[in-house]
Amino acid sequence: MLFNTFTFFVFFVIVFFVYWFLLKKNRIYQNILLLIASYIFYGWWDWRFLSLIVISTIVDFAIGKLIFSTTDKKRRKALLMVSLLVNLGFLGFFKYYNFFIENWIQAWETLGVSINLSSLNIILPVGISFYTFQTLSYTIDIYRKKIKPTNSVLSFATFVAFFPQLVAGPIERAQHLLPQFLSKRKFSYKHAMSGVHIFIWGLFKKVVIADTCATYVNVIFENYETMSSLSLVLGAVYFAFQIYGDFSGYSDMAIGLARMLGFDLMQNFRYPYFARDIAEFWRRWHISLTTWFRDYLYIPLGGSRTTKMLQIRNVFIIFLVSGFWHGANWTFIAWGFLNALYFLPLLLLKKNRINRDDITMNSFKNWINTTFKIFITFSITSLAWVFFRANDIQHAFGYLKRMLSELSLNIQFLSIERYAIELIGILVLFVVIEWFHKKSEHPFVGKYYMAKITFVLFLIITLGVFSSHEDFIYFQF
Structure with missing residues (x-):
């Protein structure tokens, strides 16, 4: 159901x-x-x-x-x-x-x-x-x-x-x-309505963002041998948005439903694609799982309060176990291993906890610096997601090899189905909405909140994918 x-x-x-x-x-x-x-x-x-x-x-x-x-x-x-x-x-x-x-x-x-x-x-x-x-x-x-x-x-x-x-x-x-x-x-009417608002935003993430991206992701990944580099890059980016919209959308809907019944669930995502390094990304992504592994595996192993070699060991254990938790496939283990490699330099340089403050843009220099860090973190995360999406390890390496070697800007992917250029516009709009509401649970706050709700409901009705009823990705885990 x-x-x-x-x-x-x-x-x-x-x-x-x-x-x-x-x-x-x-x-x-x-x-x-x-x-x-x-x-x-x-x-x-x-x-x-x-x-x-x-x-x-x-x-x-x-x-x-x-x-x-x-x-x-x-x-x-x-x-x-x-x-x-x-x-x-x-x-x-x-x-x-x-x-x-x-x-x-x-x-x-x-x-x-x-x-x-x-x-x-x-x-x-x-x-x-x-x-x-x-x-x-x-x-x-x-x-x-x-x-x-x-x-x-x-x-x-x-x-x-x-x-x-x-x-x-x-x-x-x-x-x-x-x-x-x-x-x-x-x-509480106020409590219940906040649940409704969170549910609506989660539904938007699922049926408009995730399921629309899935239309392209499925075709690109299954036909990667004939795709150009640009198509494959966008396939990886689309999957990054698909899995975020799908999983954080489910979490939002779960939180919203629970709130309508008088319960408070923990926040599971805090705008992870605005992270400035991979350590911050993991503090913002699937928080309930990362904190579970931290409290019941990482800290009992000694965490970061031990020798440097044991710290490195602990990092690889936590990421490999996290990868294997997601599924019985070498692709998930490779995904965990790659994230451990991303995290390791931050640990060795003792910079894994530097970005714990709120994101601010109080100067042009700060804006450039922060934007660059966010872009790099999103890029390497999207690269790792290729392993997460691939059918097997050979599929993942074949996809990455062609993406990095078939240097073509051909945009044949735009003609496959449904929306084309419009999808890029939807994703840009989604990022802008999240950016300006990154300190809130959902966008329906402040002035004109009813207009915002109406607009999002309009997008759900007109752009949402309902015919196929795509399963939530994390149901398989």
């Missing part, structure tokens, strides 16, 4: 009406409704995988209470390992089993040895990487004595399965979201 479909619209209207108008006086009944709605929402794809969410919920709820109730260090660690093995076991089997089997076979075949193993026809459960990390953070935080376990299995189950952010985040922490299920919610 996609956010940008009529089916979901009907589903959410029913949930919203029952939630606020029939059950507004009873938090327990509201949570029951949200849990049922969340299971329906997830089961819409494949009801069989609901069992995985239920098992993870029961296991982590029970283990959380057991860890909290004992002071024996060995028993606490053993219980935590059970949680890790169950959750990562599910994730590893469904997401990585075939990858390891196929690469194991290929490795032996290169040595002339035939291995009699076979892969399985495994369907990847939607959102398994997201809710797995969400439940793991709960047991890890209890183990670290940062939070106490909840006594309400209903609230915990609803926290795990909360449908706005279930399948593609943001990856919430129990200490932030879980207390909201334990407290009474009161309807």
Whole structure:
């Protein structure tokens, strides 16, 4: 059930009406409704995988209470390992089993040895990487004595399965979201309308920016052998906008939907393409995942408070694991490795934390300097995205080789479908809108906000891609 479909619209209207108008006086009944709605929402794809969410919920709820109730260090660690093995076991089997089997076979075949193993026809459960990390953070935080376990299995189950952010985040922490299920919610018109505004902006990013770019990205990447350098450069740039519009659009819609129901989710994107270096980019992109890896992997490894060699090791571990988290393909590992290489000079020169302030343009020199840094960061990020989009590692290198060698300014790509020059105009408009509202959650603030909403709704209706209902990219992760 996609956010940008009529089916979901009907589903959410029913949930919203029952939630606020029939059950507004009873938090327990509201949570029951949200849990049922969340299971329906997830089961819409494949009801069989609901069992995985239920098992993870029961296991982590029970283990959380057991860890909290004992002071024996060995028993606490053993219980935590059970949680890790169950959750990562599910994730590893469904997401990585075939990858390891196929690469194991290929490795032996290169040595002339035939291995009699076979892969399985495994369907990847939607959102398994997201809710797995969400439940793991709960047991890890209890183990670290940062939070106490909840006594309400209903609230915990609803926290795990909360449908706005279930399948593609943001990856919430129990200490932030879980207390909201334990407290009474009161309807606020202002709060709900801010959710509507965020949802509209997310919908615009998805159906106008991401799905229109996808029209060109798909053709360019699948026919790269016949494309000019300019076409391939624009293919990479279009994919950069596609994945940003797609994923940040989903996050915005999730935040907006949750807010309409009286919940606050964490901000997942902070205008990442305005970053002045790659370190700042990763502080602005998929914040819920980068902070998860920081808190549960990078810092436990020693972070940056260790020897230089271990710092380098930690950087490569964090980026390679992040790449592998995204999918069982060497392209994602290459993407992570490339981002580690981007990050390394900043770490070695101790410049990875210099751009933590707001972007200012208080002089012409500063404007030139900042614009150049943003351009360079966006360029190398777009280059790395080629690996993310490519079907396999050979596809990625073939694409990059032709992009850098077939030096032609032929613009044959502009005639393939739908909009052509208009798409570039839409992207320029999108960048301008985001630039002037980069300190706000969404553009519908300040003067003339109703005119802004009307204009964006007009663009959604006239330019939005609704016929194909493109899946969200991150559903595959």
